[in-house]
Amino acid sequence: MKVSRLLVSLTSACGLFISQAIFATSAPSIKVDPNQTWQHFVELADFIEDKGKRTAGAPQEKQMADWIAAQWQKAGLTATRIGFDFKLKDTPLSSENLIVTLPGKSDKTILIGAHYDSVGDHNGSLGLIDNGSGVSALLTLAHTLKDQALPYTVKLVAFGAEERGLKGSKAYVQQGLDGHKSIELDKLVAMINLDTIIGGDYLYVHSAHSTPYKCDFLSKTNYTSDTKVRDGLKTVSSNLFGDKAHQLHQPFEGYPEGETGSWSDHSPFACAGIPIGYLEATNFAINGKRGNDGYSQVADKAYWTCLDTDKLTACDRKSEKAWGEIWHTQFDRADALFPVMKERLRSQLQQNIQVLAQFLVEADQHL
Numbered sequence: 001m002k003v004s005r006l007l008v009s010l011t012s013a014c015g016l017f018i019s020q021a022i023f024a025t026s027a028p029s030i031k032v033d034p035n036q037t038w039q040h041f042v043e044l045a046d047f048i049e050d051k052g053k054r055t056a057g058a059p060q061e062k063q064m065a066d067w068i069a070a071q072w073q074k075a076g077l078t079a080t081r082i083g084f085d086f087k088l089k090d091t092p093l094s095s096e097n098l099i100v101t102l103p104g105k106s107d108k109t110i111l112i113g114a115h116y117d118s119v120g121d122h123n124g125s126l127g128l129i130d131n132g133s134g135v136s137a138l139l140t141l142a143h144t145l146k147d148q149a150l151p152y153t154v155k156l157v158a159f160g161a162e163e164r165g166l167k168g169s170k171a172y173v174q175q176g177l178d179g180h181k182s183i184e185l186d187k188l189v190a191m192i193n194l195d196t197i198i199g200g201d202y203l204y205v206h207s208a209h210s211t212p213y214k215c216d217f218l219s220k221t222n223y224t225s226d227t228k229v230r231d232g233l234k235t236v237s238s239n240l241f242g243d244k245a246h247q248l249h250q251p252f253e254g255y256p257e258g259e260t261g262s263w264s265d266h267s268p269f270a271c272a273g274i275p276i277g278y279l280e281a282t283n284f285a286i287n288g289k290r291g292n293d294g295y296s297q298v299a300d301k302a303y304w305t306c307l308d309t310d311k312l313t314a315c316d317r318k319s320e321k322a323w324g325e326i327w328h329t330q331f332d333r334a335d336a337l338f339p340v341m342k343e344r345l346r347s348q349l350q351q352n353i354q355v356l357a358q359f360l361v362e363a364d365q366h367l
């Protein structure tokens with residue numbers, strides 16, 4: 001190679017290197033105020049302690065919807081509210097989904113969703129982590145991102161009636177397929193589901209299952225198990241939090257590493273061909289009631305009849321009553337959680353929101 005040629009190629013290689021370096025750091029590092037994060041969560045905890053359970057279709061669920069809309073309004077964002085009807089054992093009920101939109105440079109859209117209803121009320125659950133945690137993230141994200149330059153448009157969506165068969169997210173996707181003008185399904189490039197994002201021992205990020213979900217509740221399906229949303233979130237979390245980053249769950253029966261089932265609001269979106277990511281706090285290392293399926297969330301004696309801390313399972317599988325499960329139980333309320341794990345709740349919530357905010361400002365690097 002002639003010297004001049006060598007110089008040209010070195011220069012262009014350098015140019016490439018520099019432009020890649022600039023590209024890699026072009027998204028600003030997002031600051032999320034930890035006090036604001038915690039304040040939103042505590043305000044929400046106070047509200048639900050006052051109102052009680054938020055069973056799908058019940059007046060308290062509607063009051064929660066009004067409260068969420070009022071909180072977004074404080075950030076100057078007006079929610080679009082789209083109602084839907086559903087049946088529960090032949091009883092006709094109704095609920096609604098709430099949407100706020102943060103316009104980005106492109107009208108390609110990322111939807112962040114969290115259900116706001118709760119279940120388990122017969123035993124005293126108030127649904128604080130399932131899914132007050134996801135809802136409070138939607139509030140803090142609205143405040144954090146409203147004046148931020150975003151490559152893609154962001155829709156924050158609070159879904160009703162998840163705990164009664166994903167009624168809200170199924171209705172949302174079907175209304176989109178039917179051409180509802182506020183939904184614009186064809187612009188969606190990613191959906192991120194937030195369901196119980198704090199409380200469990202570890203933070204995980206999942207993709208849809210590589211074996212398609214049953215999608216026959218939709219009039220038109222186009223299933224995808226694309227992992228790019230999951231992988232992008234994991235990369236951002238690793239960059240920000242190192243060895244405390246969101247992880248992929250280990251494989252367990254029927255579930256390859258990092259792949260999740262159809263039990264939450266991500267599934268109608270995967271059915272409609274939209275790549276999904278799903279944030280969740282639990283512990284797949286615990287040998288719970290049905291094995292290592294992630295349903296037992298904590299290896300903390302406060303939430304077990306008797307925990308064998310060496311084997312990470314019940315001392316006696318026959319007599320165990322609690323299994324380290326918080327969701328849908330008497331433990332999912334502030335008075336059962338704050339005395340044991342207030343600091344954990346605070347730091348996990350902050351981490352989730354920082355990862356989401358950073359992912360959204362640099363989304364064009366991941367999608």
Ligand SMILES: [Zn+2]
Nearest residue numbers: 130131195196
């Ligand atoms: Zn949930």
